Amino acid sequence: MLYHLFTYLDHMDLPGAGMFRYVSFRSGIALIFSLFIATVFGRRIIDMLKQLQIGELVRELGLEGQASKKGTPTMGGIIIIVAILIPTLLCARLNNIYVILMLITTVWLGTLGFADDYIKVFRKNKKGLHGLFKIIGQVGLGLIVGLVLFFSPDVVIRENREVLNKDNAVEHVRIHSAATKSTKTTIPFMKNNNFDYANLVKWTGKYQAEATWVAFVLIVIFIVTAVSNGANLTDGLDGLAAGSSAIIGLALGILGYTSAHAEFASFLNIMFIPGAEELAVFASAFIGATIGFLWYNAHPAQVFMGDTGSLTLGGIIAVFAIIIRKELLIPILCGIFLTESLSVLIQVVYFKITRRRYGVGKRIFKMTPLHHHFQKAGHAGIDALIQRPVRIVPESKIVVRFWLIGILLAVITIVTLKMR
Numbered sequence: 099m100l101y102h103l104f105t106y107l108d109h110m111d112l113p114g115a116g117m118f119r120y121v122s123f124r125s126g127i128a129l130i131f132s133l134f135i136a137t138v139f140g141r142r143i144i145d146m147l148k149q150l151q152i153g154e155l156v157r158e159l160g161l162e163g164q165a166s167k168k169g170t171p172t173m174g175g176i177i178i179i180v181a182i183l184i185p186t187l188l189c190a191r192l193n194n195i196y197v198i199l200m201l202i203t204t205v206w207l208g209t210l211g212f213a214d215d216y217i218k219v220f221r222k223n224k225k226g227l228h229g230l231f232k233i234i235g236q237v238g239l240g241l242i243v244g245l246v247l248f249f250s251p252d253v254v255i256r257e258n259r260e261v262l263n264k265d266n267a268v269e270h271v272r273i274h275s276a277a278t279k280s281t282k283t284t285i286p287f288m289k290n291n292n293f294d295y296a297n298l299v300k301w302t303g304k305y306q307a308e309a310t311w312v313a314f315v316l317i318v319i320f321i322v323t324a325v326s327n328g329a330n331l332t333d334g335l336d337g338l339a340a341g342s343s344a345i346i347g348l349a350l351g352i353l354g355y356t357s358a359h360a361e362f363a364s365f366l367n368i369m370f371i372p373g374a375e376e377l378a379v380f381a382s383a384f385i386g387a388t389i390g391f392l393w394y395n396a397h398p399a400q401v402f403m404g405d406t407g408s409l410t411l412g413g414i415i416a417v418f419a420i421i422i423r424k425e426l427l428i429p430i431l432c433g434i435f436l437t438e439s440l441s442v443l444i445q446v447v448y449f450k451i452t453r454r455r456y457g458v459g460k461r462i463f464k465m466t467p468l469h470h471h472f473q474k475a476g477h478a479g480i481d482a483l484i485q486r487p488v489r490i491v492p493e494s495k496i497v498v499r500f501w502l503i504g505i506l507l508a509v510i511t512i513v514t515l516k517m518r
Contacts, residue, residue, distance in 0.1 A: 128186065128190070128382040132181040134390075136387050140401075141394070171401045174406070181386065181390055182387045191376050196421050202242065211405035240322040240323060244318035245315060251279075255423070256370040258273055258367055259273075293426070321425055324439070325415055328432060328435030328436060329409070329411045334469055336396060337399070344392070345501065354418065357422045367516075371423065397493055415428075430514065433507040434504050438468050438469065463484055476488035
């Protein structure tokens with residue numbers, strides 16, 4: 099909104115109005131706005147949640163400090179959502195297709211998570227929204243995002259092409275002047291780093307065009323569902339999901355900005371995505387919102403984000419990565435989310451296999467998701483293959499260590515673009 103207002107005022111020669119033309123300036127304003135909203139108005143939202151007696155329903159898992167969390171306000175993801183939406187609406191170009199998709203993602207998954215928390219809190223149903231409805235909601239969003247990205251004429255790329263010298267070495271990278279529709283994405287560690295999803299369905303012959311969009315949409319649905327559920331599983335310790343998301347958001351913001359800058363795209367040998375520069379504004383609001391939320395969510399937490407926040411954060415990360423054609427970097431960048439999800443999957447599969455074979459189910463980890471494994475003492479009556487660490491690790495130390503791993507993974511993700 100402010101972008102369009104100040105663009106109009108700039109035509110009237112108002113001093114300083116032209117600053118809003120620059121993405122870097124609007125990104126900085128969005129960051130400040132989101133931090134202000136999350137910290138100042140976040141306090142009021144928390145007080146409101148307390149008045150409504152919206153407290154966390156804590157399952158008895160025998161974890162250190164678990165009892166103290168009982169009654170802590172949940173549904174704090176509302177703070178994150180508001181702190182993202184308002185700065186984006188004020189500072190971004192609202193006619194940009196990518197901004198529109200990110201706003202839809204935020205509202206869609208925010209509503210889905212809110213419904214889940216509402217059932218848990220007000221209807222006292224610990225299971226929350228039925229898993230089938232969650233999946234339907236995530237699949238629905240993936241379907242919308244996939245179809246828009248595939249069919250919208252505003253979603254185009256300018257491909258990167260390597261120019262070789264006489265010794266067959268890369269002399270420089272040239273960005274095509276013509277923008278084209280494409281289902282190509284960036285694949286890490288490969289010298290020729292563009293991968294076309296259409297190659298997956300070559301076997302369909304004359305039906306390849308139809309099969310391509312079906313395959314693309316299915317991949318988008320899988321990524322959106324997997325990452326949003328991964329963020330949801332990670333939200334188990336004070337500040338873990340919010341801090342990890344802030345780190346991932348910063349890395350995605352950098353990748354998004356470089357993808358929308360021809361010189362940077364050429365230097366990194368990645369495709370140029372016209373219009374994606376507006377995502378820097380959204381990324382700044384996202385980073386400010388998650389950091390601001392940490393003001394109250396850091397240990398000991400004064401508020402929990404609930405599914406309202408965790409599903410939204412995961413969905414935003416997934417859709418953002420897909421838009422800038424970096425979704426194949428998600429296993430590295432979102433390594434924390436992936437590890438948490440895999441720990442649960444491995445635990446369940448191993449338990450079922452051993453129960454079927456020996457009559458008694460056995461475990462690999464002391465407890466899952468993985469962050470809870472470190473909160474359990476080893477050799478304390480828990481039949482698990484991995485008993486280390488033997489001593490209980492304090493919650494704050496687990497969170498900080500996971501953050502440090504997240505920072506390392508974010509650096510590796512960006513570095514992979516030059517590791518070919």
